[in-house]
Amino acid sequence: MTKCSEDDVFEVAYKASRAYQAALDDRNVMPSAEAIRALRALHEDMPQAGTVDVAVINELHKVGSQATVATTGGRFFGFVVGGALPVAVASSWLASTWDQNAGSWLLSPVSGELENIAGKWMLDLLGLPKDAAFGFVTGATMATFSSIAAARSSLLRRQGYDVKAKGLAGAPSLRVVMSEEIHPTNVAALGYAGIGTDQIESCPVDDQGRILPDQMPQLDANTLIMLQAGNINSGSFDDFRSICMKAKKAGAWVHIDGAFGLWARVGLTTSHLTDGIELADSWAVDGHKWLNLTHDSAIYFCRDTEAVNDVFGVDATYLMKDENRQPNHFTPELSRRARGIEFWAALKSLGRTGVESIIDRSCAHARRFADGLQLAGYIVLNDVVLNQVVFVADNEEQTRKALKLIQDSGRVWLGPTTWKGQYAMRISVSSAATTSQDIEESLQIMSNALSTIRALSR
Numbered sequence: 001m002t003k004c005s006e007d008d009v010f011e012v013a014y015k016a017s018r019a020y021q022a023a024l025d026d027r028n029v030m031p032s033a034e035a036i037r038a039l040r041a042l043h044e045d046m047p048q049a050g051t052v053d054v055a056v057i058n059e060l061h062k063v064g065s066q067a068t069v070a071t072t073g074g075r076f077f078g079f080v081v082g083g084a085l086p087v088a089v090a091s092s093w094l095a096s097t098w099d100q101n102a103g104s105w106l107l108s109p110v111s112g113e114l115e116n117i118a119g120k121w122m123l124d125l126l127g128l129p130k131d132a133a134f135g136f137v138t139g140a141t142m143a144t145f146s147s148i149a150a151a152r153s154s155l156l157r158r159q160g161y162d163v164k165a166k167g168l169a170g171a172p173s174l175r176v177v178m179s180e181e182i183h184p185t186n187v188a189a190l191g192y193a194g195i196g197t198d199q200i201e202s203c204p205v206d207d208q209g210r211i212l213p214d215q216m217p218q219l220d221a222n223t224l225i226m227l228q229a230g231n232i233n234s235g236s237f238d239d240f241r242s243i244c245m246k247a248k249k250a251g252a253w254v255h256i257d258g259a260f261g262l263w264a265r266v267g268l269t270t271s272h273l274t275d276g277i278e279l280a281d282s283w284a285v286d287g288h289k290w291l292n293l294t295h296d297s298a299i300y301f302c303r304d305t306e307a308v309n310d311v312f313g314v315d316a317t318y319l320m321k322d323e324n325r326q327p328n329h330f331t332p333e334l335s336r337r338a339r340g341i342e343f344w345a346a347l348k349s350l351g352r353t354g355v356e357s358i359i360d361r362s363c364a365h366a367r368r369f370a371d372g373l374q375l376a377g378y379i380v381l382n383d384v385v386l387n388q389v390v391f392v393a394d395n396e397e398q399t400r401k402a403l404k405l406i407q408d409s410g411r412v413w414l415g416p417t418t419w420k421g422q423y424a425m426r427i428s429v430s431s432a433a434t435t436s437q438d439i440e441e442s443l444q445i446m447s448n449a450l451s452t453i454r455a456l457s458r
Ligand SMILES: Cc1ncc(COP(=O)(O)O)c(C=O)c1O
Pocket: 080, 138, 139, 140, 141, 142, 183, 185, 186, 230, 231, 232, 257, 258, 259, 260, 286, 298
């Protein structure tokens, strides 16, 4: 195997990345069927001999770039996945070059320090308790799992039960109070922590998917309450203040799934939606959604530092604990990538006003969508308080047909959902790359789709 110089392979990767970014605006949001078929060419038996690095990267670009979904562009509205800020991509390149193992401060002082700084900045930015523990994890699912593991340990410890020593068999049974509107990954995360679906007590919700505080089951010191900052359809927020007050009286634990919605705390037009959120016990939020970091990147915060260390505090003599914060005492993994670096770089680049601007801009785009869609003749089903718009055409058949036409345009992509039993289309605005021009172009396509469907059904 001939090896090229390292310069060559990095150069090729850099040029491919820039070419990908430059083509974003002109390409279809979804990959073509042909691009997906071309992936078959990658299937081969495990090669006996190697391939020149440059050729590997060239093949990756040639076949791979075409088969991506353009979520980093401005017209992907299908899921809340955000885009990727240039500074996020660039800092993750550099961090990958460093190949730091972020699990130990000793193994990566730069990652250890930047995690400390980024974690504190995040607490400040989100107005959460300054001393809360934090851990950098893959996504909101793991952020919620980490929080639940700490909640389980804390709630049981208060009852004199040491779950770390004794395990869950024989532990006092915990109750979980949540609504059926909660994101399904919360139920999965409960399962990972040994808490089953039979332990869940469901709360009734209002027309926007918010828990009705007066109709919650009785709370007690065995209860873990899971609340939502940002309903995945409507974007709505639970009433954190009143529910947290009830929970405090009962000695219950409140966890907030704020995968994307916790960022509303920073937006000038949205911060009121998060009133009282700081009274909770743990919080999960993604960086790879609304902060527009690359995947995978999330953080959780937990008021009970002792519980976090109890659950995750793995020590071994070779790990050489010192006076620094040991990152692996806060996360399920030991070895992992240095996610704090990208958080730090994005927050440093944006500043508070930059984050504010991404959130406020996305929400303004969502409101413009709602107005434009209604003008075009669609019916918007939710109160557009955040970045989410749920809408329908005149009937289900027309909604399905309109969605197909919109998707087939290639220029914009959004997906279906079911809202209050009704088949609907759903828009999520979360890419920092989205411009007003993207919204107007998308609205035109959606408006044309409805006109076409209506004309055909006449
Ligand atoms: C409200 C909510 N919670 C949790 C999740 C899971 O997040 P992740 O995919 O980062 O684990 C999502 C993902 O879309 C979400 O929107």
